[in-house]
Amino acid sequence: MRAVTWHGRHDVRVDTVPDPEIVNPRDAIIRITSTAICGSDLHLYDGYIPGMRAGDILGHENMGEVVEVGPKSTLKKGQKVVIPFTISCGECFFCQKQQFSACDNSNPSETSDASEVLMGHAMGAAFGYAHLTGGYAGGQAEYLRVPYSDVGPIVIPDGIEDDQVLFLSDILPTGWMAAENAMIEPGDTVAVWGCGPVGLFAIQSAFIMGAHRVIAIDHYPTRLELAKQLGADILDYNEVDVRAALNEMTGGIGPDAVIDCVGMESHGMAIDNVLDTVKAHTFLGTERPHALRQAILACRKGGRVSIPGVYGGFADKFPLGQMMEKGLTVKSGQTHVQKYSKQLLDMILEGKINTTFLVSHHAGLEDAPDMYRHWHDDQNEYTKIVLKPGLEKGEVETLREFAHEPA
Template identity: 45%
Template sequence: MRALTYQGPYRVRVENKPDPTIEHPQDVVLKVTRTAICGSDLHLLHGLIADTRVGCTFGHEFMGVVEETGREVKTLRKGDRVVVPFNISCGMCFYCQRSLTALCENSNPCSDLASGVYGYSHTTGGFEGGQAEYVRVPYADVGPLKVPEDMEDEEVLFLSDILPTGYQGAEMGEIQAGETVVVFGCGPVGLFAMKSAWLMGAGRVIAVDHIPYRLTFAEQYAKVETVNFKEVGDVVMHLREMCGGRGADVCIDAVGMEAEGSTMHKMLGLAKLEAGAPTAINWSIDTVRKGGNVSIIGVYGPPWNLINIGTAMNKGLTLRMNQCNVRRYMPRLLEHIREGRIDAKGIITHRFPLEDAAHAYHLFAQKRDNCIKCVLVPHGHA
């Protein structure tokens, strides 16, 4: 098959790799029909994540058609069209039984952190990703969601990660009717967090970024107020003043560690010490009102982050964070899409055939051509 492969920092290419096979009786092999590039993939591209091995295939946002099933698979059969959560979960462990599928202890038993993840580093289990023509899907009765026949691939593709992640970010903020929500980051996850904040009854949503075209897109797509933090001096004071001096009720960090990577962070990443600049977390802590909620869905890594925990304690804040427990949200979000409350495919700005994946990565990473979200088409034409 053809698949994207990592060749070292800033270098990927599409080449031939062996077709995936059934390795366990609960596996299926999926023919990938759509896959996407995520901001988290840029951390891998830029060499900031430990144990990212040359030759591995990225991609944790994908969907497709079942090509082959293991003998113990009960809910899927050849020809079924499914969308697959980015986190790999067994369905049986302590955490999966509590719907905390992002913390599954069987798909990544070597770690006490997140579950296994498709197409990430070997710290998340070493599973091959979906930016390929075919991919192996373990625990196939647990994660994949069948797609209704009357829905298009691109309508549901983002149920794999970024839509549930944005939704969980809003949910963890415990937004009450009429409250003011500030979302840091106008990337795809931030956009879905904004849309979800409205669904949960927010009275006002403010988006913060520094890239003009992303701010404009947020205004048009999510119907939010926007702030360019490079144009306002002290962004915390500016936001607090916008909120009557008290601060926002809820702040959502949809940024995480810098995808571009400052010189310092690149050096730390190469030394495998990268954890991420906590700028957005600290802005959230400083911007939210006393007694408010901070929700963290941006990706950070261990072992350290310089977070202003003293201010959070003295303001009586509630901080919640997690990798998204994708599977628990998929059915409900599918209905939101079907009923027209969320236009998930509306964030797609670019489509490329899989063969052009290297070009797509660099366009997305460098934020060229007003790029918000890139989708790759492994079979046929983009």
């Protein structure tokens, strides 16, 4: 089969690799119909996540048709399914608590030992995301083996387009859990750093959960326009002093809750971020947490900090004293996708959540190297890329026009 493979920093290729096979009785094989490039894939593309090996198959936002099942799978051939990025057994201590991304059984010992040294405990497993999380092949390919297929996959009713449900695999539940972790109360003002896909879904989720006002912070005009269309007030951090603006917008109190949807690769020319960037490029540091620092300092006293953004190691100049003195509550973590699957699928089918507005391009697998480059370099125009193995090379579909200045 053909698959998108990692070969080093900024080196993504499409290779012919062996087809996946049933390995365990609970496995299933799906034929991929849609697979998206995620913002966190850029951390792999930029070489910031340890544990990648040349030839690893990328992709953790996947869906398709079931074509083969093991004897203990609950799936049936021909079903359309979305695959959560978290690989979870459903039986361990953590899965029983619905903390599916912390599964204790899905990460094999030969890879979990390394993550235990780095993180303190072994990480849960995920598709297409380094050997620290199990070394499982991803779904940016023609076919995918799905372990524990009796736990994770979300069966989709007939007649539903892929773009409506694909993001149940990761970014929609991640945005939802980000808002949930912010413990939003009716009437709250919520500030969201980063208007990429997760940030946009966090904005949408915050309003559903009762936020009175959401303030979205980014610098890409198209992203800011999408946030505005969702009902958010917008701040371009290149045009304003974000902390001063948030203070003014909240009467000097600060937002009730802040959500960092940026993660380890903050942009901008703030002094702390410039120093972080130098350290990251000279291998003296792993994080650029400027957005998180700003969020903590901007949040009101007694407020809540939600961190869905991906971080990979130890952060310098973390405002621990400020967090403690202000009495902030902090919640973070990889998304427990399976916990939210049914609820969010129902909301999509009822029309309460819109998932298709952020998709800008469809492309075939063979165009993946170009799409990764665009996703990295042209984020104003490429707000979400969905790869479809059925499309021929060069058959790229542009789905909408792009904003250049927010209205």
